[in-house]
Amino acid sequence: MRYILIALMFFLSLILPGTLFHFWAWSGIKPDLLILLTIYMAMHHRRLSSVLWGLGAGLLEDFYLGRYIGMYTLTLLIVAFLSNWLTERWYRDNFLLTTFMVFIVTVAGQTCVAFLGLGAGLQWSLGDVVQLIFGVALYNAVLVPITYPLIHRSFLHGWLRYRPRYDR
């Protein structure tokens, strides 16, 4: 059940920004739900698992988009690693800290996408890049109070509960 739910969440994270959130975009800025989900996954898994989930999510997005393969793979890998590293230092039950963490990790992830895009030869103006990075990060942060309590509870006590191998 846990894996079905996670797969469903990943697919929804791929679909929703292009469909539902397309209509709730602020000046063309939509949330990056896959980054948000990767952060949540990383917060509730051990480091290796987190990185592997990030890698898988990134590959999924790259294949789904069908171009620039590797861009999101690397980005979500970094996002997962960074989220896990921060979670080890910050208290993950504090929703305010989580919101702030989502904001800075999303900024890092979007910055990574921007840099990789520049490396791939994409032409972006600095103003647009900054607006996009902080816009997406803000949108993701806004979604935390709505989504995180549910997901966090589910990871601790519900269907998404994660039990490391040594624990089973």
Place this chain on the structure above:
Amino acid sequence: MVGKRVNVTGIAVLVFFLLLGVLISIRLTGLGSRFPNPVGGAMQRVLSVVEKPMLQLGNGIRDNTKALWNFRNVELENQQLQKKVAQLTGDNLKLKQQVLAGLRYNELDQGIFRSPTLDKYTKVGASIINRNPTTWYRTLTVNRGSQDGVQVNDPVIGDLGLVGKVVTVSPTTSEVLMILDGEGEVSAVVRGSTGSGTFGIVQGTYKRGSRLTPEGNLEMLFRRADNVNVGNLVLTSGQGGVYPQDVPIGKVKQIELDPSGLLKTAYIQPLVDFDSLEEVYIVKVVGAK
């Protein structure tokens, strides 16, 4: 317990090759590349089944909450539409007025009294666009002027009878002094039941110095012996050089004897309803002479 030794160089080399690999991959699979993507294709096929209803759902939500999200735009649009509606209502009203004016002209043309004297003159149809805003004169402003050939002293007639004469002409408008005004005297003739005529001057009772009454009326002075009775028709006599002959003015409504006993005053009920007058004819008598 032996702690793990971190090989920094190894990690740096790994990161370098990872980055290099990713950049090469991004380059090779960029826009325009013919990179085979069977995984992505399969995902697109599967997810497109869900995406379509989601997009429809999004469309539905957007359409139903449009007013909330774009409240300012909706408000502006509403203001613009209200202005447009007001403008179109005005235009519509104007058109209706024009249609009604056309109908009234038709009625005026069909219902106008037939006078052999008038037939020889050219008539110009005119609409009343204003009435004198002051209380000093009983005048009308019509939408015909010198550009239409109107001249000062041209008689003005309504569907049932005489209205007055033109006193001022501008290129596009003219001012008409109604016969109700004390200054608009008309040489008239009263025709009794036998057809005999009694000549006199019809004068408006709306005069300078006694203009406190809101409505004017017409009166005519006769000698006591003159054969004038209530109900007699009053027509223009054609004398005086302004009005043509036999244009109806009104009917004798009341006759009062003068205190001196020599004269009597006939009060005349005009045939034309001056208050509801909207269209008139200006008769080009001056130009015809």
